[in-house]
Amino acid sequence: MAMAVDFKMYVDQACRAAEEFVNIYYETMDKRRHALVRLYLDKATLIWNGNVVTGLEALANFFEMLPSSEFQINMLDCQPVHEQATQYQTTVLVVTSGVVKFDGNKQHFFNQNFLLTAQSTPNSTVWKIASDCFRFQDWASI
Amino acid sequence: MCSNERRQGPFRYTGRKKDRVSSLGYTGKKTNHYEDTGHTILPSKAWGNGGNMETRAVLWNPSVRHTPYSGRRKSREEEHVEDQIHITVWRDEKAQKREVEQFTEDGTLESWFKVTIPCGRKCDKTQLMNSVHSLCSVPFTPVDFHCDKYRIQFFVQDSSIAYALKDVSYKISSEDFEKIPIFVNPSVAPYSVQNRFTREQMEQLKLAMKKRYDISQHALCLKKLRFDPDLMNHNIDMILNRRSCMTATLQIIQEDFPKLLSLNLSSNKLFQLDSLFDVVKKAPKLKILNLSKNMLRTAWELEKIRGLKLEQLWLEGNPLCSTFPDHSSYVSAILEYFPQLSCLDGRKLPLSTGMDIEEPQLMKPRKAIFKGSEAIKNQVQQFLQDYYLIYDSEERQGLLSIYHEQACFSLTIPFNPSGPDLSSMCGYFKDERDVKNPKEFHIQRQLLKYTKEDIVGYLRTLPKTLHVFNSFQVDICFQMEKTLCFSVSGLFKEVEGSSQECIRAFMRIFIAVFESSSNLCIVNDQLFVRNPSPDEIQGAFAISSPTSCSSFKLVLSQEQQRMVQAFSTQSGMKLEWSQKCLDDNKWDYTRAAEVFTMLQTKSKIPKEFFKQMT
Numbered sequence: 001m002a003m004a005v006d007f008k009m010y011v012d013q014a015c016r017a018a019e020e021f022v023n024i025y026y027e028t029m030d031k032r033r034h035a036l037v038r039l040y041l042d043k044a045t046l047i048w049n050g051n052v053v054t055g056l057e058a059l060a061n062f063f064e065m066l067p068s069s070e071f072q073i074n075m076l077d078c079q080p081v082h083e084q085a086t087q088y089q090t091t092v093l094v095v096t097s098g099v100v101k102f103d104g105n106k107q108h109f110f111n112q113n114f115l116l117t118a119q120s121t122p123n124s125t126v127w128k129i130a131s132d133c134f135r136f137q138d139w140a141s142i
Numbered sequence: 143m144c145s146n147e148r149r150q151g152p153f154r155y156t157g158r159k160k161d162r163v164s165s166l167g168y169t170g171k172k173t174n175h176y177e178d179t180g181h182t183i184l185p186s187k188a189w190g191n192g193g194n195m196e197t198r199a200v201l202w203n204p205s206v207r208h209t210p211y212s213g214r215r216k217s218r219e220e221e222h223v224e225d226q227i228h229i230t231v232w233r234d235e236k237a238q239k240r241e242v243e244q245f246t247e248d249g250t251l252e253s254w255f256k257v258t259i260p261c262g263r264k265c266d267k268t269q270l271m272n273s274v275h276s277l278c279s280v281p282f283t284p285v286d287f288h289c290d291k292y293r294i295q296f297f298v299q300d301s302s303i304a305y306a307l308k309d310v311s312y313k314i315s316s317e318d319f320e321k322i323p324i325f326v327n328p329s330v331a332p333y334s335v336q337n338r339f340t341r342e343q344m345e346q347l348k349l350a351m352k353k354r355y356d357i358s359q360h361a362l363c364l365k366k367l368r369f370d371p372d373l374m375n376h377n378i379d380m381i382l383n384r385r386s387c388m389t390a391t392l393q394i395i396q397e398d399f400p401k402l403l404s405l406n407l408s409s410n411k412l413f414q415l416d417s418l419f420d421v422v423k424k425a426p427k428l429k430i431l432n433l434s435k436n437m438l439r440t441a442w443e444l445e446k447i448r449g450l451k452l453e454q455l456w457l458e459g460n461p462l463c464s465t466f467p468d469h470s471s472y473v474s475a476i477l478e479y480f481p482q483l484s485c486l487d488g489r490k491l492p493l494s495t496g497m498d499i500e501e502p503q504l505m506k507p508r509k510a511i512f513k514g515s516e517a518i519k520n521q522v523q524q525f526l527q528d529y530y531l532i533y534d535s536e537e538r539q540g541l542l543s544i545y546h547e548q549a550c551f552s553l554t555i556p557f558n559p560s561g562p563d564l565s566s567m568c569g570y571f572k573d574e575r576d577v578k579n580p581k582e583f584h585i586q587r588q589l590l591k592y593t594k595e596d597i598v599g600y601l602r603t604l605p606k607t608l609h610v611f612n613s614f615q616v617d618i619c620f621q622m623e624k625t626l627c628f629s630v631s632g633l634f635k636e637v638e639g640s641s642q643e644c645i646r647a648f649m650r651i652f653i654a655v656f657e658s659s660s661n662l663c664i665v666n667d668q669l670f671v672r673n674p675s676p677d678e679i680q681g682a683f684a685i686s687s688p689t690s691c692s693s694f695k696l697v698l699s700q701e702q703q704r705m706v707q708a709f710s711t712q713s714g715m716k717l718e719w720s721q722k723c724l725d726d727n728k729w730d731y732t733r734a735a736e737v738f739t740m741l742q743t744k745s746k747i748p749k750e751f752f753k754q755m756t
Contacts (some may be wrong), residue, residue: 007550085654097672099380135631
């Protein structure tokens with residue numbers, strides 16, 4: 001019972017973090033691209049359709065070269081990650097799906113998942129991206 | 143004698159007065175003019191002035207009308223009068239000065255002309271001006287050039303230029319093949335000429351600009367020029383919206399910074415770019431222009447400087463930026479004016495000169511990536527093989543040993559399914575979980591499975607499946623010493639219920655910890671199920687990569703090897719595909735044969751799967 005109560009608390013925290021994060025992430029991606037890299041941890045890793053991008057400098061270059069985007073999110077799911085897997089750093093798994101159009105390209109359905117870790121600051125908790133994995137659903141037809 | 147003399151004096155006075163009265167009708171207008179002027183300036187001497195004027199009018203007016211020489215004589219007469227009466231000299235001097243001023247003004251008026259070209263909004267203004275220049279027989283420099291969507295206006299100084307421009311009227315056709323008129327009219331001097339900087343002011347401006355010029359970069363920073371301390375100390379108001387200020391600035395750029403490459407005009411409250419029209423000629427090498435934080439309201443202002451071959455442009459902080467619905471339409475609009483632009487507001491644009499014809503290239507997807515050691519790759523492959531063999535079996539209870547005591551699991555299906563048939567997803571629909579709706583927070587909590595018993599119990603209620611291993615693509619998302627996060631996506635077939643033989647697409651995310659040196663134990667599991675696109679189905683069955691197939695190669699028992707050989711003989715398929723078919727059907731030979739026959743009947747098995755006929 002005690003364990004179940006703790007779990008529910010973690011779930012609620014994860015849901016709130018996920019919803020807020022997703023709103024910020026895709027708006028920044030579409031409209032304030034230059035600020036996107038600030039959402040990532042220094043050692044974060046992005047896997048973009050199988051291509052690996054590691055480190056803030058590489059991420060900044062990658063997002064700079066990516067054509068401008070228009071994202072529409074159709075699905076959002078999240079789970080608190082078990083503490084054994086996170087070395088006791090509060091972590092949330094966020095999963096999204098939807099449609100994206102990159103300038104000059106046709107529309108694609110996509111899946112994306114993030115691992116967010118909580119970074120404590122004096123005033124509030126800030127969630128940062130530890131890992132980001134993006135895939136087009138229809139990759140085989142590209 | 144004295145008495146006679148005194149008596150004669152008054153008589154002469156009376157006679158003059160009489161003459162004035164008699165001449166009023168003859169020279170009324172002119173007389174009134176002078177009288178009014180005299181009255182305004184010297185009321186106490188009006189009478190005397192009138193008298194003097196009377197004399198001039200009576201004596202010289204007819205001659206003035208006929209010859210300029212008479213005018214000179216008139217002047218000489220005035221001098222004669224001056225010799226006699228001191229007061230008269232002063233008054234005449236004033237009048238003479240006024241006449242000189244009027245003459246000068248007349249001269250200025252006659253030498254300036256205003257040119258108006260009503261050309262319509264579709265017209266390319268730069269191109270039109272080039273045509274005018276080429277057709278005009280006399281070279282000219284437009285002063286105070288101004289254009290809006292419907293017309294062009296500028297000033298020229300010289301009647302020969304004015305006549306030459308008139309000759310160009312109706313000789314240029316617009317894109318609609320309408321002939322364009324050019325109207326030329328006498329005008330006052332243009333604003334920038336009337337407010338031209340003095341030599342001293344130009345020197346001060348030049349000094350200030352030199353301090354702001356970076357020789358190594360050929361960059362000139364005129365940001366907030368109005369508040370330059372040197373210019374303010376000399377009371378020079380550098381408001382670049384004013385034509386005279388921008389004209390002076392561009393003149394100095396032309397004379398002193400001919401190699402200018404980069405010009406920063408940010409924060410100068412510019413609301414239009416008419417005065418920048420000349421920059422195309424005066425700074426021909428300009429490649430970088432910063433117009434950020436000004437007051438430009440529409441992108442159309444850029445029409446006035448589109449002759450520049452800009453590579454970098456800043457416009458952020460102008461009202462025009464918020465007139466676009468989204469960023470890509472903003473970029474497209476700006477590229478209309480500067481097609482060679484490679485950087486806008488500090489962001490690289492995907493299009494460049496060399497790629498004008500091509501679409502922007504997205505980074506190409508790779509099927510799978512395995513960073514780190516080969517051991518991790520093998521471990522994940524083994525895990526997936528073990529997991530889905532159990533998952534696809536009749537009994538899923540065996541998954542219990544793979545989950546952590548406190549693991550959690552969630553399932554989602556699309557909000558807007560990519561396939562038309564939503565009802566076919568009913569096997570998953572009743573347990574749909576979606577966090578987008580905050581009102582359902584407590585329901586999500588219930589839908590999230592917690593503890594391995596609940597998870598496996600739930601998995602057993604989902605439709606029976608047969609996963610297509612060939613369709614799997616795996617990403618290692620995150621890895622630490624004892625933790626692994628990986629995702630796998632692909633296709634599976636449902637093998638029971640009303641959706642039997644229906645193909646689904648899935649994406650699964652596992653977070654696992656290494657329980658021992660080689661065992662992965664799942665702590666988080668997220669499953670997303672959707673309907674695949676026809677391309678995906680086609681793609682999955684078309685894949686025939688030996689690597690892909692062999693990556694899941696099993697160590698076969700002797701009995702299994704015999705089954706593969708027999709199946710290959712009977713079906714005609716290659717050994718590897720026969721093995722896969724048997725494996726997909728849990729090594730049930732009869733079942734595998736039925737599946738093969740069904741697929742073959744529907745012509746769903748590609749030719750490449752079969753052995754070459756010998």
